[in-house]
Structures are given as C-alpha cells and as structure tokens.
Amino acid sequence: MIYIAVVLLLIGSVFSAVAALGILRFPDVYTRLHAASKAGPLGAGIILLAVGFASGDWAIAIRCVLGLVFLVVTSPVSAHLLARAALQSGVSPDARTSIDEYERSSGPV
Amino acid sequence: MIEIVTDIAFALLGLAMLATVVRIVRGPTLADRILGLDTITILAIGIIGIFAFRTGLHLYVDIAVGVALAGFLSTVAFARYLLSRRQP
Numbered sequence: 001m002i003y004i005a006v007v008l009l010l011i012g013s014v015f016s017a018v019a020a021l022g023i024l025r026f027p028d029v030y031t032r033l034h035a036a037s038k039a040g041p042l043g044a045g046i047i048l049l050a051v052g053f054a055s056g057d058w059a060i061a062i063r064c065v066l067g068l069v070f071l072v073v074t075s076p077v078s079a080h081l082l083a084r085a086a087l088q089s090g091v092s093p094d095a096r097t098s099i100d101e102y103e104r105s106s107g108p109v
Numbered sequence: 110m111i112e113i114v115t116d117i118a119f120a121l122l123g124l125a126m127l128a129t130v131v132r133i134v135r136g137p138t139l140a141d142r143i144l145g146l147d148t149i150t151i152l153a154i155g156i157i158g159i160f161a162f163r164t165g166l167h168l169y170v171d172i173a174v175g176v177a178l179a180g181f182l183s184t185v186a187f188a189r190y191l192l193s194r195r196q197p
Contacts, residue, residue: 006114009162013118016155020125023132023148029140032132036144040151044177047118047158051170060167067174071151074177078147078184085191086140 001053008050015043028094029086037079041071115163122159126152143187150180 022035045068052064093100126149133145154173161169 002111005162006110009114009118009159012155013121013159016152017121017125019148020128020152023145024128029138029144032141032144036148036151040148044151044155044158044173047155047162048170048173051158051161051167054162055167057167060170063170063174067154067170067177070174070177071154074181075151078181078188081185081188082140082143082147082191085188086138089138089140089191089194091138091140 001056005050005054008046008053012043012046012050015039015046017043019043027096029091030083030093030097033079033083037075041075045071111163115159118159119156122152122156126156139191143184143191146187147180147184150176150183154180 016039019035019039022039023032026032026035048064048067048071052061055061055064129145129148129152133142133149136142136145154176157169157173157176161167161173
C-alpha cells in the first residue's frame with residue numbers, strides 16, 4: 001500500500017511541476033489557463049489521494065477523495081470565470097491563435 | 110524511502126512555486142497575476158499534502174480542503190473584480 005502511495009505522490013508532484021512550467025512558458029493568458037486549470041488540480045488531487053492510500057484509514061481516505069472531488073469540480077468554474085473576465089476586460093489572444101470565435105460574434109460575450 | 114521521495118516532491122513543488130512567482134511578477138495583464146495566485150494556492154495544497162504524508166499527521170488533510178475552499182472563493186472574487194472594473 002505504501003508503494004502505491006509513493007508512486008502516486010511522485011506522479012502528482014510531476015503534474016504540479018508541469019502545470020507551473022506551462023504557466024511560465026505559454027504565450028498568453030488563455031493557453032496558460034489550460035495548463036493551470038487541468039494539470040494543477042490533478043496534481044494536487046493525486047497527492048491527496050496518495051495521503052489517503054498511505055493513511056490506511058477510511059475516515060482519512062474519504063476526506064482525501066472529497067478534497068480531490070472538490071478540486072476537480074471547482075477548478076473549471078474558476079477557470080471559465082477568469083477567461084470570461086479576461087476576454088471582457090480586453091485581453092487579446094496571442095497573434096498565433098488561428099481560430100478566434102469571438103471575432104465574428106457581435107453579441108455580448 | 111519516504112524521506113527521499115518527499116524530498117523530491119518538495120523540491121519539485123518548490124520549483125513550481127518559483128516559476129509561478131516569476132509569472133506573477135512578469136505577467137503582462139492582471140488576469141495572468143490572478144491565475145498565478147490561483148496556481149500558488151493549488152501548489153500550497155500539494156505541499157500540505159506532502160507534509161501530511163511525511164509526518165503522518167492526517168489533520169493536515171482537513172486544512173488542505175479548507176485552503177482549497179478559500180482559494181476557489183478568492184479566485185472567484187478576483188475574477189468578479191476584474192469583470193466589474195472599468196477599462197481605461
């Protein structure tokens with residue numbers, strides 16, 4: 001059981017590091033949101049899952065799974081709200097963006 | 110074994126937090142900085158989890174869930190502020 005937890009801990013740490021690398025290297029805020037809102041909560045959730053495996057106690061494991069579910073549910077909400085706020089406040093996408101759906105739509109965002 | 114693995118994980122998350130701080134300082138827009146603060150909250154959840162793993166103090170899992178709640182609420186509040194702010 002402890003070996004599963006150790007492997008999960010390493011996988012979660014690598015996911016978190018990859019999320020931060022994406023935040024550092026991607027060109028504009030919309031692509032950075034991809035890295036931050038998928039890889040980051042997955043990494044933290046896998047680390048919590050590792051703690052649940054290592055504890056060997058159902059009460060702790062259920063709390064860890066609850067934390068994972070909370071992260072996975074709330075992360076898309078905050079990412080969507082942040083992207084919408086950035087778009088409405090006039091942050092333009094990177095020049096290499098090939099498809100811009102909001103360029104054609106004239107209604108409110 | 111647990112000490113070595115948690116040392117590696119601490120180092121990875123420390124480097125990740127450093128990269129996010131660089132993005133917050135350099136970030137061209139306010140949305141980049143809000144995104145960086147959100148990511149720092151999530152990395153802090155990971156660091157709290159690694160600390161609970163290393164020391165065996167499972168009380169820290171509850172603290173991690175509380176930090177996740179505060180981080181989500183703060184991100185929503187910052188995004189609402191960004192929406193309501195008048196652009197010059």
